[in-house]
Amino acid sequence: MKNLISERVADFLKNYPPFNIMDKKLLEDLSQQVTIIYKEKGSPVFSFGEEAHPSFYVVHKGAIELNNPILKSVTxxxxxxxxFGLRPLIAKEDYKLEARAYEESILYAIPIAVFRPISESNQRVSNFLTESFASNTRNPYNQTRKLERSGISTTLNAQGNLVIDDFQPIRYSKKLVSCGPKTTIQKAAAIMTKHRIGSVLICKNELPIGIVTDKDLRNKVVTGDFPITSSVRNIMSSPVITYPEKITIAQAQMAMMKNDISHLILTKDGTTNSGPVGIISKNDIMVSLGDNPSVIVKAIKRAKKIKQVKELRKSIMMLLNGYLEQNLPMALTSKIISELNDTCIKQVIAISLERMKVPPPVNFAWLALGSQGRGEQLLHxxxxxxxxxxxxxxxxxxATTEYFLELSSMVTKGLNKIGYEYCPADMMASNPKWCLSLQEWKNKISYWIINPGPNEVLMSSIFFDYSLAYGHPDLMNELSDFIFSSVKKYPIFLVHIANGALQSPSPSGFFRSFLVEQDGQHKDFFDxxxxALRPLIDAARVLVLSHSIKGISNTWERYEKLAELEPNNQELYLACSYATKALLKFKTKQGLLHHDSGRYIELESLTKEEKMKLKRTFKAIKEIQDLISIRFKVSNILG
Structure with a gap:
């Protein structure tokens, strides 16, 4: 007789990793051993320090909150x-977190004794569980694209949503306390007490040779194995495990689990042959996990007040700083920060909708424009x-317009509270000119395209760089289709757009010297x-419009797509893609350094190397503007 419950369990598990990569018969046999557990909202699954359970868990329905009661933070x-609850399987130790039902939940308890042989015999299953435990990577197999750099990755799942792995640099202590191998245990303990630390590094000739921790004192001294007058060389753990400074959270966790240790030593070259520069403890990992992008996303989605979103945006800026210091690829950094910023915007809209007296009368779409629409807005x-x-x-x-203007006013006010300044030109949905029905938008865009004066070209240039921030994609898609069909009917519009793309002032003069502002508030500064950035952005826009490329608003992604479509110009387009990323990175760094937008650069503050890096992008700017001028015959038609 068939076990209908186990069949249902298997049908569920086969949709999720690592069970989806298991043999069907093996999964069916495992499902017969699974226990189904019901948890009321707020009830615990396991507690901090609780003895390991014989099972780990899979959420069938509901939600489970994992938190650290010592740090009082949600992990x-x-x-x-x-x-969740993999520690008994992976690390074979008691729980270091608390698991509690965030809402009414049904769990599947997978017996560890039954599952361990499966994991040990299937490397892919083992790898998935290790990654899940070490870095909260939910699903490294369900992907359509992966960007990798030195073991660092982010993935796009089948739905095109970003899955962010734990690759941000870990925070660690740079205040090292050390002593020599001949130091007595008593003196070492006194040093640890004085500095209120749980470990002391043992160095010889300024190189790390060992470490003594509270655990060593408990297990080797308090037990009577060694007297306090003995030297620390007798109880130190040696050799020490060392890594270079730019270690990630996932790497640190993996190293600690693999070597069954609680501290890692960071050295100049990552080996014991160079001096120590920092130390990482398990507590440092837990603190760093508070800035995990996946955790931030979930925290934003659960925020009920605007001020909660505002606080979480501070964490996003900390991540951005870390990514730039780690020198991650700009495309990757931009993708993650944009995803986090978009989540903030979505939540502000969701909170605003909750505050409206009645639900929306019809479907709507909130569009992000300009740099935000291109996924290039990293700073506030x-x-x-x-x-x-x-x-x-x-x-x-x-009445419908009045409703959406009221909603838009609430949203733009909320966005202002979390750090987005109001647009000086009032290009916001709270302005009746930018809050319209689909047909009204079509009429406005038609006017821009048919009557392309300077102001209309400017408006359309900003509007054509848009992405869906919230709402129904069908509305945005229909608008996109209308734009491209209209441009085909009035090709002269492209010439006007191309002309607008050539209006940005040149970045350099004779001998490739920087051209700076001649007057005003930013006199002698480089814009x-x-x-630099605007000529590249404008050129990419007119080129994708001419090719009717839909769904790509990001500038460097536009150039990469153009490189595919025009192999004869591939080298130039890829150079423009690189230049855009380099300039955006430079602008972001300058903005963070000077606490502004990073737009105006004081050249005297730059090093020679920084100036050279900027100038390398100028050639691509000149060449893409030459291409635009020739292709669209701007001077002949408008000149």
């Missing part, structure tokens, strides 16, 4: 298909957004945005 939330800058709602009968239009 993660697990929902349908997520695995001003808002550029618009709202489009479904068409309604003429007599219903005033990085107008003279």
């Amino acid at each position: 993660d939330y697990c929902d349908e298909g997520d695995i 800058t001003d808002q550029d957004n618009a709202l489009v709602f479904e068409d309604v009968a003429e007599d219903q239009l005033p 990085l945005k107008n003279r």
Whole structure:
């Protein structure tokens, strides 16, 4: 007779890793050993320090909160298909976190004794569990694209959503306390007490040779094995495990588990042959996990107040600083920070909708414009957004517009509270000119395209760099289709857009010297945005419009797509892609350094190397503007 319950368990598990890579018969046999557990909201699954359970868990329904009661911080939330409670399986020790039902939940308890042989015989299963335990990587196999650099990765899942791994650099202590191998245990203990630390590094000739921790004192001295007058060389753990400074959270966790240790020593070259520069403890890892992108995303989504989102945005800026210091690829950094910023915007809109007296009368889409729409807005800058709602009968239009203007006003106010300045030109959805029905938007865009004066070209340039921040994608897609069909009907519009792309002032003069502002508030400063970034952004826009490329708003991704479509110009387009990323990275670093937008650069503050890096991008700018001028015959038609 068939076990219908185990069949249902197997049908569920086969949809989630690592069970989806297991043999079908093996999964069916395992499912017969699974125990189903019901947890009421707020009830514990296991507690901090509790003896290891004989099973680990999979969430079937509901949500589980993992938290560290000592640090009083939430580490993660697990929902349908997520695995938790792996410590007894991986590390073979008692729990270091508390697991509690965040809402009414049903769990599948997977017996460790039954599962361990499966894990040991299947390397892919073992790898997944190790990664899940070490870095909260939910699903490294479900992907369509992976970007890797030195073991660091981010993935796009089948739905195109970003899955962020724990690759940010870990925070660690640079205040090293050390002593020599001949130091007595008593003196070493006194040093640890004086500095309120749990370990002391043992060095010889300024090189690390061992470490003594509280655990060593308990297990080797308090037990009577060694007297306190003995030297620390008798109880130290040696050799020490060393790593270079730029170690990631996942790498640190893996190293500690692999070597069954609680401290890692960071040295100049990553080996014991160079001097120590820092030390990482298990506590440092737990603190760093508070800045895990996945945790931040979930925390933002659960925020009920605008001020909570504002606080979480501070963590995003800390991540950005860390990524730039770690010298991660700009495309990767931008992707993650944009994803986090988009999550903030979505939550502000969701909170605003909750505060409205009635739900929206029709479907709508909130569009992010400009640098935010391109996924290139890393620093706290001003808002550029618009709202489009479904068409309604003429007599219903005033009331519908009034509703969405009220919502938009609430949203833009909320965005301002979390750090987005109001747009000086009032290009925001709270402005009636930027909060329109689908047909009204079509009418406005038609006017821009048919009557492309300087102001219309400027408006369309900002508007054409948009992405869906919230709402129904069908509205945005229909608008995109309309734009491209209209441009095809009026190709002269592209010439005007191309002309606009050539209006940005040149970045260099004779002998490739920087051209700086001649007057005004920023006299003698270099305008990085107008003279370097804008020409690249504008050129990419007109080129993708001419090719009718939909769904790509990011500038360097536009150039990479153009490189595919035009092999004869591939080298130039890839150079433009690189230049855009390099300039955005430079602008972001300058902005963080000077606490501004990073737009205006004081050249005297730059090193020679920094100036050379900037100038390397100028050639691509000149060549892409030459291409635009020739391709669209701007001077002949408009000159």
